[in-house]
Amino acid sequence: MRIVIAGGHGKIALRLERLLADRGDTPVGLIRNPDHAEDVRAAGAEPVVIDLENTTATQLTEKVMGADAVVFAAGAGPGSGADRKSTVDRGAARLLADAASLAGVRRYIMVSAIGVDDGPAPGSEPVWAAYVEAKRAADDDLRQRSLETDWTILRPGRLTEDPGTGSVRLAPKVERAEIPREDVAAVVVALLDEPATVGHVLEVVGGTTPIADAVQAAGS
Template sequence: MRIVIAGGHGKIALRLERLLSARGDTPVALIRDPAHADDVRAAGAEPVLADLEKATVTELSEKVMDADAVVFAAGAGPGSGAERKDTVDRAGAVLLADAASLAGVRRYVMVSAIGVDEGPAPGSDPVWAAYVEAKRAADADLRERSEVLDWTILRPGRLTDGPGSGRVRLASSVEKAEVPRDDVAEVLAALLAEPASTAAIGRVLELVGGDEPVDEAVEAAVA
């Protein structure tokens, strides 16, 4: 399968690209900075330049044309302000959905965040609140597109950089906890493989570290 990954130089994305390439898929990484191209190639992916904050829907649709699936794994990242939480985490996700629809690519997997439907807690840091609201709005937009997109929303808990254990807890609702980025990538890879991919359409799944092997957790969650 040809799978286009927005945010293709992020830690989750690079791990996902390695996993997809190793199993014979063709990952395509959308990157904003040409300096990241070598890292993406080393992960087994094809680098394609695309700035989600500047591209038009037509330009982006040309980048995702002929893909079997798209994955939104982009984010404004640490140190960014509230404005970029909106322009990347919300507007970028919406733009990718528009582009996928225009290109006729139905499968869309969104990397969101656990608990965003609850909204930010009272008194939250303004930038964190903007991030939560951006993720919530992007998810809500995607859930309205069932006629044109076969979507799945994955909501990880607090992300860590430690090595993945390959064991997780995945369900429509789980207690908030941490999860390594490596394990998020493994779950994404599993959600993009059949038969789990078809079974996961229209599902919102929360993910944290746990005791169940990834493949078993995914199979149970989408059953």
């Protein structure tokens, strides 16, 4: 499969690209900074330079044409302000959905964040609140595209750099906990292989159920 990954130099994206390449798929990493191209190649993916904050749906469509699926794993990142939470975490996610639709790519997996439907807690730090609101808006937009998009929304708990365990807890609602980025990437791969998870919003944290079994159960 040819899988286009927005945010192709991110920590989850690079792990995802390696997993896909190792099993014989063709991952494509969309990156803003051309200096990141070698890292993407080293992960086994094809780097494509495009600034998702400064492009059009038509231009992005050219980059996703011919893909079997797209994955939104981009984010404004730590240190960015509230404005970029809106333009990346919300705006770029919507733009990718528009482009996928124009290109005829139905499968879309969104990497979101646990608990965003609850909104930011009262008194939250303003940038964090903007991030939560941006993720919620992007998820809401995707959920309204069911006629044109076979979407799955994955909402990980707090991300860590720990080695993956290969086991998770995956359900529409789980208690907040940590999860290694490596396991999040592995769950995305399994979701790509499980069409029964289309239309599902799933939260994921570390757990004891093997990833393949957890994804199969989530789609049943």
